[in-house]
Amino acid sequence: MTKALLELDGLNIHFPTQHAVRDLSLTVGQGETLALVGESGCGKSATALAITRLLAPNARVGGRILLDGENLLDFSPARMRAVRGRAISMIFQEPMSSLNPVLSIGTQLGEVLLQHEQLSRQAARQRAIELLDTVRIPEPQRRIDDYPHNLSGGQRQRVMIAMAIACHPRLLIADEPTTALDVTVQASILELLDKLRRELSMGLLLITHDLGLVSQWADRVAVMFAGEKVEEAVAAKLFAHPEHAYTRRLLASSLHFDQELHYHEARLPDTSEDAEDLQAHVPTGVPAANEAVVASQAPLLKLEDVHVAYRTGEKEFFAVKDLSFEIRRGETLGLVGESGCGKSTLSKTILKLIPAHSGRILLEGQDITRLGESAFRPLRAKIQMVFQDPYGSLNPRHTVEDILGGVLRAHGVADKTERHRRIVETLGHVRLSAKSLNRYPHEFSGGQRQRIGIARALILRPALVICDEPVSALDVSIQAQVLNLLVDLKQELGLSYLFISHDLSVVRYISDRVLVMQDGRCVEQGDYRSIWNAPQHPYTRSLIEAVPGQSRVQVAAA
Amino acid sequence: MSEKTLKSIRRVGYALWRAALRALPSVVGILIVVFLLLQMVPGDAADVLAGESGGATADTLAALRARFGLDHPILLQLLAYLNNLAHFNLGYSIRYNASVLDLILGRLPHTLVLMAAAQVVAVFGGLVVGALMAARAGKWTDRLLSLVSLVFYSTPSFWIGLMSLIVFSVWLGWFPSGGNITIGADLHGWAYIVDYLRHAVLPVLSLGFFFLSIYARLTRSAMLEIARQDFVRTAHAKGLHPLRVIVRHVLRCALLPVTTVAGMHFGAMLGGAAVIETVFSWPGLGRLALEAVLARDFSVLMGILLFSSFLVILTNVLVDVLQAWLDPRIKLA
Numbered sequence: 001m002t003k004a005l006l007e008l009d010g011l012n013i014h015f016p017t018q019h020a021v022r023d024l025s026l027t028v029g030q031g032e033t034l035a036l037v038g039e040s041g042c043g044k045s046a047t048a049l050a051i052t053r054l055l056a057p058n059a060r061v062g063g064r065i066l067l068d069g070e071n072l073l074d075f076s077p078a079r080m081r082a083v084r085g086r087a088i089s090m091i092f093q094e095p096m097s098s099l100n101p102v103l104s105i106g107t108q109l110g111e112v113l114l115q116h117e118q119l120s121r122q123a124a125r126q127r128a129i130e131l132l133d134t135v136r137i138p139e140p141q142r143r144i145d146d147y148p149h150n151l152s153g154g155q156r157q158r159v160m161i162a163m164a165i166a167c168h169p170r171l172l173i174a175d176e177p178t179t180a181l182d183v184t185v186q187a188s189i190l191e192l193l194d195k196l197r198r199e200l201s202m203g204l205l206l207i208t209h210d211l212g213l214v215s216q217w218a219d220r221v222a223v224m225f226a227g228e229k230v231e232e233a234v235a236a237k238l239f240a241h242p243e244h245a246y247t248r249r250l251l252a253s254s255l256h257f258d259q260e261l262h263y264h265e266a267r268l269p270d271t272s273e274d275a276e277d278l279q280a281h282v283p284t285g286v287p288a289a290n291e292a293v294v295a296s297q298a299p300l301l302k303l304e305d306v307h308v309a310y311r312t313g314e315k316e317f318f319a320v321k322d323l324s325f326e327i328r329r330g331e332t333l334g335l336v337g338e339s340g341c342g343k344s345t346l347s348k349t350i351l352k353l354i355p356a357h358s359g360r361i362l363l364e365g366q367d368i369t370r371l372g373e374s375a376f377r378p379l380r381a382k383i384q385m386v387f388q389d390p391y392g393s394l395n396p397r398h399t400v401e402d403i404l405g406g407v408l409r410a411h412g413v414a415d416k417t418e419r420h421r422r423i424v425e426t427l428g429h430v431r432l433s434a435k436s437l438n439r440y441p442h443e444f445s446g447g448q449r450q451r452i453g454i455a456r457a458l459i460l461r462p463a464l465v466i467c468d469e470p471v472s473a474l475d476v477s478i479q480a481q482v483l484n485l486l487v488d489l490k491q492e493l494g495l496s497y498l499f500i501s502h503d504l505s506v507v508r509y510i511s512d513r514v515l516v517m518q519d520g521r522c523v524e525q526g527d528y529r530s531i532w533n534a535p536q537h538p539y540t541r542s543l544i545e546a547v548p549g550q551s552r553v554q555v556a557a558a
Numbered sequence: 559m560s561e562k563t564l565k566s567i568r569r570v571g572y573a574l575w576r577a578a579l580r581a582l583p584s585v586v587g588i589l590i591v592v593f594l595l596l597q598m599v600p601g602d603a604a605d606v607l608a609g610e611s612g613g614a615t616a617d618t619l620a621a622l623r624a625r626f627g628l629d630h631p632i633l634l635q636l637l638a639y640l641n642n643l644a645h646f647n648l649g650y651s652i653r654y655n656a657s658v659l660d661l662i663l664g665r666l667p668h669t670l671v672l673m674a675a676a677q678v679v680a681v682f683g684g685l686v687v688g689a690l691m692a693a694r695a696g697k698w699t700d701r702l703l704s705l706v707s708l709v710f711y712s713t714p715s716f717w718i719g720l721m722s723l724i725v726f727s728v729w730l731g732w733f734p735s736g737g738n739i740t741i742g743a744d745l746h747g748w749a750y751i752v753d754y755l756r757h758a759v760l761p762v763l764s765l766g767f768f769f770l771s772i773y774a775r776l777t778r779s780a781m782l783e784i785a786r787q788d789f790v791r792t793a794h795a796k797g798l799h800p801l802r803v804i805v806r807h808v809l810r811c812a813l814l815p816v817t818t819v820a821g822m823h824f825g826a827m828l829g830g831a832a833v834i835e836t837v838f839s840w841p842g843l844g845r846l847a848l849e850a851v852l853a854r855d856f857s858v859l860m861g862i863l864l865f866s867s868f869l870v871i872l873t874n875v876l877v878d879v880l881q882a883w884l885d886p887r888i889k890l891a
Contacts, residue, residue: 052795054791054794054795081797081798081799082797083797084794084795084796084797085795085796085797085798086797089795089796090792090795092788092791092792094788097787097788097789098788098789098791098792099789099792100789100792100793100807100810100811101789101811101885101886101887102810102811102814102884102885102886102887103806103807103810104886111793111796111798111806112796112797115796115797115798116797147886147887149886149887160792163792163796
């Protein structure tokens with residue numbers, strides 16, 4: 001390691017209700033990438049904000065934060081402003097909301113240049129164009145006057161990076177820089193960061209929950225748990241010989257694409273806090289359904305040449321094109337694709353929330369494509385959906401009983417005791433106690449909330465459950481918990497899933513068959529073994545290549 | 559003028575035209591409903607005229623009604639009115655013995671001055687006070703200003719008007735107590751303007767302060783909301799001065815909800831202006847409307863109604879244009 005650029009010495013962060021970071025000591029060398037890893041709430045983001053002293057005023061920071069040997073905590077506000085954006089800059093997680101929507105990107109880029117360097121407006125604009133070129137935004141002269149909403153998520157994150165490197169910082173703090181992005185975009189953003197780190201010999205503090213990323217891009221790794229650093233090691237060593245129990249649990253519960261793990265063979269180790277209430281259940285893998293039986297039955301859902309169009313003014317835009325597939329009873333179909341590929345449009349079309357333009361949708365052999373709402377209503381119970389965001393998809397002012405009871409009322413279960421019986425039964429399915437009935441969503445953890453979301457889908461006893469990114473918003477250990485639950489429920493209740501995700505590792509684990517979508521079309525479908533091992537379509541191959549952390553096997557083997 | 563400016567002017571014109579077309583049916587509908595409602599008010603212009611001249615025989619009344627066309631069936635009167643309107647004729651005022659259009663055009667500038675000045679005071683004052691409250695949120699400055707704005711928010715504007723009359727013109731004698739110019743002073747040029755403005759101060763402030771407190775509270779909450787956004791953190795992380803972050807990033811975005819609400823309140827302000835004009839004997843449209851009601855001079859009232867609706871439509875279009883200019887995500891259709 002070269003000379004220490006940033007040194008945290010006994011950093012403590014107190015919020016009024018919480019001791020968020022305890023005695024954290026870290027160093028980042030010049031030109032080095034240090035990954036800070038942990039689950040949400042472990043204090044990693046608080047640490048990042050503490051370094052630039054951007055924490056809310058109610059936070060108390062103790063210890064020392066040394067940049068080139070000088071304690072940033074002693075700096076005056078004016079001197080600290082000269083450090084921010086110049087010596088230390090930051091990239092945040094949400095490229096959608098981290099840029100001001102009403103200012104052009106040129107203005108926002110110029111702002112940081114004008115703040116720290118003696119430049120004319122004209123020169124700043126020229127520099128901004130060069131920076132956009134550096135982060136590989138095509139046609140920078142034209143794009144500089146664009147507003148954030150004109151850019152895609154990946155491009156916005158590139159603009160954020162351009163802003164961060166504008167004044168050649170010595171230290172770049174990237175807080176979950178690619179979490180909100182598609183895999184292929186993720187790979188190119190990290191490649192760009194790594195290249196810039198080398199060229200500008202920056203220190204890079206990479207904060208993430210994604211161990212795959214870490215194994216591929218970090219020199220050293222520090223693992224945080226509940227505000228404390230539990231382990232720090234050179235990346236290769238950490239993955240090969242994790243010392244601390246928490247690190248081992250974290251490594252075990254996260255799904256890696258190159259682990260050939262499938263729900264038929266193994267359950268995921270559950271390391272979450274509320275694991276004990278799920279313990280009572282089946283600990284082993286689930287035997288594969290008898291494939292001959294599955295094949296002989298009529299498909300539960302069948303789509304034939306389905307097109308879905310959106311109309312914007314005069315133009316017609318096809319979000320789903322010529323899509324045909326079927327889901328058999330007891331089968332999990334994984335649907336993979338990047339944002340904007342038509343995944344969500346497809347699920348809405350199957351639920352008949354938006355009409356299909358052409359083609360046929362058959363549910364248990366019955367054509368539902370042109371069915372009116374009143375005729376389709378009784379069939380709605382057969383297809384239910386689990387949403388991505390367990391925070392946004394539950395009404396915060398309804399108790400669990402209201403949430404689940406409302407579904408039953410809408411489907412004509414008028415008797416109160418009957419409703420209560422079914423609610424308690426369904427809560428049992430998702431391993432929540434009857435005590436939860438009168439509690440509100442905010443009283444539950446993220447994993448429990450997602451289980452409430454699953455209960456809402458299951459209470460009508462559907463045959464098909466559409467899971468739209470059901471674990472994307474969850475920490476890895478909770479991800480494992482929810483995936484295990486879905487596998488169990490499928491067996492207990494004889495469900496079929498349409499499992500939509502951008503995360504190939506998750507889809508690989510849970511699917512029987514996989515369908516890959518690009519630009520509204522199906523480019524490839526096949527069973528879970530062949531599609532990963534022998535992908536036919538170049539797009540499928542590029543998706544698989546973009547999954548981070550594939551070098552791990554070699555590292556662990558070495 | 560560059561091509562771009564020409565293009566945007568054409569776009570604004572088109573937006574105005576479309577808004578007028580869209581609003582036309584509702585304006586006509588309102589006119590018809592109001593016309594019919596007014597027929598239910600006891601008494602007509604002939605009654606009022608007769609009453610003021612100290613009484614009249616039934617024959618005289620009938621003759622008056624025949625002269626003004628008040629003896630025709632209501633539906634026929636309505637059709638005649640709409641027919642006139644279609645020929646851009648707003649009718650004739652029985653009371654003032656003048657064409658309604660002339661009457662309105664004579665009063666309109668005064669109301670426009672009153673409202674425009676009050677709106678400017680309210681929006682700019684509201685933004686400044688709101689920004690101050692947001693920047694000092696929870697501290698005593700914020701609490702004091704919140705209290706003051708609550709007082710203005712919950713006090714009827716006529717009461718504020720009356721109290722300001724008592725304090726500033728009766729006790730302190732700083733400002734004149736009514737009218738829009740000093741009667742009989744025969745001022746010209748600069749002196750006239752100063753005199754006019756001196757008369758305008760109290761009505762403008764009485765009308766404006768109610769709206770100022772609404773906008774201030776809105777600005778405060780919008781800014782506190784925006785201050786939590788990610789892009790504000792980005793701005794701080796760039797090393798910008800906190801004041802610059804507040805003005806350029808937070809206040810800039812808070813302008814959007816404030817302009818929306820200011821546009822929506824324009825109609826309410828028109829109503830408020832009628833009250834304030836009466837309190838300060840300001841010769842505007844509102845007072846004309848009140849006088850027209852008392853005199854049962856319905857064609858004047860209808861004319862005022864028509865003008866006010868066009869005024870509201872015009873402001874709404876202007877607010878839309880302003881919004882599209884402030885927020886690049888909004889496109890003028």
